Amino acid sequence: MKYWISAILLVVLAAGTALSGMNEYFFFAGYVVLTFVVLATAWNILGGYAGYVNFGTAAFFGIGAYTATVLFKWLGAPLAVQIAGGALISGLLGFGVGLLTLRLRGIFFAIATVAVIFICETLMINWRYVGGATGLQLLRPEVLAPFETYTRMLFVLMALLAVGAVSIARYIQTSWFGRGLRAIRDSEEAAEASGVPTLKLKLFACTVSGMLMGAAGAPMPMYLSFIEPVSSFNLTYSVSALAMPMIGGTAHWIGPVIGALLLGSVQQIVTVTISNEINVLVVGVLLVLFVVLAPDGVIGLFKKWTRYFK
Amino acid sequence: MFFSFDLLFEAVLFGVLLGCFYAAVSIGLSVSFGLLDVPHVAHPAIMVFGAYCTYLLGLYGFDPIVAGIVLMAPFFLLGMLVYRFYYETFERRGSEAGVRGLAFFFGLAFIIEVGLILAFGVDQRFVEADYIGSSLSLGDYRIPYRMLVAFGVALVLTISLTLYLSKTFTGRAIKAVAQDEPALRLMGANPVRIKQWAFGIATGVSALAGAMLIIVGPVEPSLDRVYIGRTFAVVVLAGLGSMTGTLAAGLILGISESIVLMLFGASWAPAVAFGLLLIVLGIRPQGLFGR
Amino acid sequence: MDQILQVKGVSKHFGGFTALSDVSVDIVRGERFGLIGPNGSGKTTLINCISGALRNDGGSILFEGVEVSGLPAYKRTRRGIARSFQLPRPFHSMTVLENLLVPLEYVAHGKEEEVFDILRRIGLADKAHTQSNQLSQVELRKLELARAMAAKPRLLISDEAMAGLSGSEVDEVLKILLDLNATGITVIMIEHIMQAVMRFSQRVVCLDAGKIICEGTPASIVANPDVQRAYLGA
Numbered sequence: 001m002k003y004w005i006s007a008i009l010l011v012v013l014a015a016g017t018a019l020s021g022m023n024e025y026f027f028f029a030g031y032v033v034l035t036f037v038v039l040a041t042a043w044n045i046l047g048g049y050a051g052y053v054n055f056g057t058a059a060f061f062g063i064g065a066y067t068a069t070v071l072f073k074w075l076g077a078p079l080a081v082q083i084a085g086g087a088l089i090s091g092l093l094g095f096g097v098g099l100l101t102l103r104l105r106g107i108f109f110a111i112a113t114v115a116v117i118f119i120c121e122t123l124m125i126n127w128r129y130v131g132g133a134t135g136l137q138l139l140r141p142e143v144l145a146p147f148e149t150y151t152r153m154l155f156v157l158m159a160l161l162a163v164g165a166v167s168i169a170r171y172i173q174t175s176w177f178g179r180g181l182r183a184i185r186d187s188e189e190a191a192e193a194s195g196v197p198t199l200k201l202k203l204f205a206c207t208v209s210g211m212l213m214g215a216a217g218a219p220m221p222m223y224l225s226f227i228e229p230v231s232s233f234n235l236t237y238s239v240s241a242l243a244m245p246m247i248g249g250t251a252h253w254i255g256p257v258i259g260a261l262l263l264g265s266v267q268q269i270v271t272v273t274i275s276n277e278i279n280v281l282v283v284g285v286l287l288v289l290f291v292v293l294a295p296d297g298v299i300g301l302f303k304k305w306t307r308y309f310k
Numbered sequence: 311m312f313f314s315f316d317l318l319f320e321a322v323l324f325g326v327l328l329g330c331f332y333a334a335v336s337i338g339l340s341v342s343f344g345l346l347d348v349p350h351v352a353h354p355a356i357m358v359f360g361a362y363c364t365y366l367l368g369l370y371g372f373d374p375i376v377a378g379i380v381l382m383a384p385f386f387l388l389g390m391l392v393y394r395f396y397y398e399t400f401e402r403r404g405s406e407a408g409v410r411g412l413a414f415f416f417g418l419a420f421i422i423e424v425g426l427i428l429a430f431g432v433d434q435r436f437v438e439a440d441y442i443g444s445s446l447s448l449g450d451y452r453i454p455y456r457m458l459v460a461f462g463v464a465l466v467l468t469i470s471l472t473l474y475l476s477k478t479f480t481g482r483a484i485k486a487v488a489q490d491e492p493a494l495r496l497m498g499a500n501p502v503r504i505k506q507w508a509f510g511i512a513t514g515v516s517a518l519a520g521a522m523l524i525i526v527g528p529v530e531p532s533l534d535r536v537y538i539g540r541t542f543a544v545v546v547l548a549g550l551g552s553m554t555g556t557l558a559a560g561l562i563l564g565i566s567e568s569i570v571l572m573l574f575g576a577s578w579a580p581a582v583a584f585g586l587l588l589i590v591l592g593i594r595p596q597g598l599f600g601r
Numbered sequence: 602m603d604q605i606l607q608v609k610g611v612s613k614h615f616g617g618f619t620a621l622s623d624v625s626v627d628i629v630r631g632e633r634f635g636l637i638g639p640n641g642s643g644k645t646t647l648i649n650c651i652s653g654a655l656r657n658d659g660g661s662i663l664f665e666g667v668e669v670s671g672l673p674a675y676k677r678t679r680r681g682i683a684r685s686f687q688l689p690r691p692f693h694s695m696t697v698l699e700n701l702l703v704p705l706e707y708v709a710h711g712k713e714e715e716v717f718d719i720l721r722r723i724g725l726a727d728k729a730h731t732q733s734n735q736l737s738q739v740e741l742r743k744l745e746l747a748r749a750m751a752a753k754p755r756l757l758i759s760d761e762a763m764a765g766l767s768g769s770e771v772d773e774v775l776k777i778l779l780d781l782n783a784t785g786i787t788v789i790m791i792e793h794i795m796q797a798v799m800r801f802s803q804r805v806v807c808l809d810a811g812k813i814i815c816e817g818t819p820a821s822i823v824a825n826p827d828v829q830r831a832y833l834g835a
Contacts, residue, residue: 186692186694187692191692192654192678194678195703195752196707197676251694
């Protein structure tokens with residue numbers, strides 16, 4: 001119950017901020033950070049809970065963006081439909097990749113997800129309808145009242161998506177389904193022997209994960225008023241979606257949120273004040289540092305410190 | 311799209327040379343991932359790093375092949391260090407290691423790529439040598455010399471490594487540790503030292519592979535991305551742990567890519583490796599000659 | 602005769618290596634069955650084929666009259682076959698209790714109280730809320746058995762549960778298995794500790810190099826020269 005109250009409060013807070021006189025830049029940056037909350041949470045459902053590393057977040061994200069573009073260009077679809085479409089197609093993609101490779105060892109799944117990024121990017125580069133390599137300009141529709149700017153509206157929308165994604169992750173984690181995923185991560189062979197339908201659970205987690213990533217990507221073309229393949233399938237999405245849960249902590253749904261808020265904010269600051277390359281370097285270095293030194297992430301460190309002081 | 315048997319033959323010929331090159335750049339991964347089971351997704355990144363080192367040495371007048379050979383020793387040491395670190399940090403600690411090990415190498419690959427961007431910028435770099443730029447004429451067909459050189463070095467490299475692994479004592483110890491580590495331990499050998507040595511060799515070989523990379527064409531920091539597809543496609547298609555399979559798989563990839571290049575153009579060629587990888591994983595994940 | 606398990610002509614190859622060759626054996630419901638053989642003879646491979654961790658290449662496996670060779674392991678567990686692992690594989694991020702909740706939820710669909718009952722019987726009740734990665738070797742072995750028991754199996758396969766245990770610990774585990782059998786559960790025991798196999802089994806089969814070389818009562822097996830040769834290596 002406490003959770004739902006906090007969740008609703010957060011959405012109200014986001015909406016309130018959007019209606020206030022806050023600096024417009026806050027919403028530009030905030031939208032991106034909230035996107036990463038969704039991506040990191042989605043990644044963690046398969047990566048943290050079940051232990052199957054997905055390198056292909058960029059593919060699911062990009063396909064979500066392109067699905068939204070197609071729906072917008074072809075049918076003039078509203079945002080809600082774009083998001084649903086993005087979630088559906090990316091979910092199917094997740095199911096497909098999972099069906100192909102989740103029977104195999106984890107690293108084969110991981111490499112297959114890299115393959116998916118490249119193939120999707122190549123397909124979009126060669127598809128005239130969505131602009132090919134040069135990309136497509138998109139005209140935003142009228143912003144809905146009471147929001148002043150389209151970005152503010154997208155900010156609140158992404159806050160809603162973030163709360164939704166985290167709620168789904170929380171439900172999975174605390175349910176028997178989550179225990180099955182953990183069993184798979186701890187010892188897949190023993191899980192199978194204990195009656196856990198490992199392939200089915202992995203497929204489900206992969207599909208849900210893909211759906212959420214697609215939903216996060218769908219509003220991107222509207223956010224930028226533009227879409228093009230290289231930035232849509234940017235590998236930074238993949239590294240970040242992996243780094244954030246690793247940094248925050250993979251065992252609990254709050255880990256990806258912490259990681260996304262921390263790393264996402266750092267990224268925004270570094271990109272603006274230093275450079276984009278240094279930003280990516282920082283992400284890589286932090287990922288390696290945490291993986292080596294603090295494998296349980298910020299949550300793990302917090303637990304250790306509180307135990308230390310007792 | 312103009313189709314003729316002449317063009318097809320030329321594509322296949324080019325594909326054979328390219329394929330042998332792909333086999334050579336993948337053979338390091340065949341050892342580190344195929345035999346040692348290390349989730350080494352940073353292998354292509356280290357190879358690209360080797361290519362840039364070759365470029366640097368080239369600025370001082372080193373011929374790229376000589377540079378590549380010279381770099382083998384320091385890269386061998388680097389490899390041993392990396393493996394030791396990986397083993398102490400991840401492999402020892404048990405089953406969590408799978409996710410973290412993968413994440414580690416992914417992060418490492420990224421750090422290398424961005425490091426190269428910061429050091430050299432995103433522009434392409436290339437080396438010059440007598441055999442780069444001109445072609446051999448065989449009747450109606452022209453074969454670029456640089457491809458022949460890469461082909462030659464690749465062949466020598468692949469055969470040497472295969473012979474090393476099957477004929478020498480350490481080589482066979484490496485194969486043994488891949489098949490049955492506990493048995494090796496019981497015989498008094500130290501599997502960690504052997505794996506460390508093997509990983510060192512794999513990395514040393516990558517230095518020479520990197521030199522060939524920059525001989526075959528200009529390099530840029532993001533090149534490691536497409537090569538993840540190519541090297542893993544070759545290693546998986548070959549079957550984990552098979553050296554001769556690596557050559558066969560490399561040829562299959564090289565010829566496929568070359569034909570796609572001819573028929574559909576350069577924007578589709580990089581996807582061939584990834585597509586092949588997915589097909590192999592879906593239909594026959596143990597590859598051609600898998601364990 | 603109610604045969605709970607029928608293994609017919611099962612074979613298994615790993616590349617060029619033949620782990621099992623035309624293995625046939627029938628297990629009667631409620632039986633206490635022992636499986637012995639030197640290291641590498643294929644005991645665990647046979648168990649893996651029966652439980653579904655591996656697919657047999659040839660032959661068939663019938664559980665309660667139904668062919669199961671094509672079924673994934675989790676389906677076989679749901680039908681009533683449970684096994685413990687030779688090297689314990691606990692769900693290390695979970696407590697002892699949570700470890701048992703997995704089969705309880707996914708197979709037996711039972712209540713949490715039943716799990717406590719199992720923990721009491723096996724002697725781990727006071728460790729219910731301990732992280733499983735903090736257990737001793739003996740306790741881990743017991744957890745393996747407890748987890749198999751939580752699946753409410755009709756056939757339980759115990760894979761070297763007693764290896765490395767002390768005399769009194771062996772007796773403990775033996776008693777647990779005997780009590781289980783008394784409730785009607787068929788038990789297949791793989792062991793190297795001969796005195797345990799002899800005390801436990803009604804019938805024993807000896808494997809060597811993937812083939813069954815002898816079948817019979819414990820006494821006859823021990824006296825059999827082929828078995829002695831297999832173990833001592835003539």
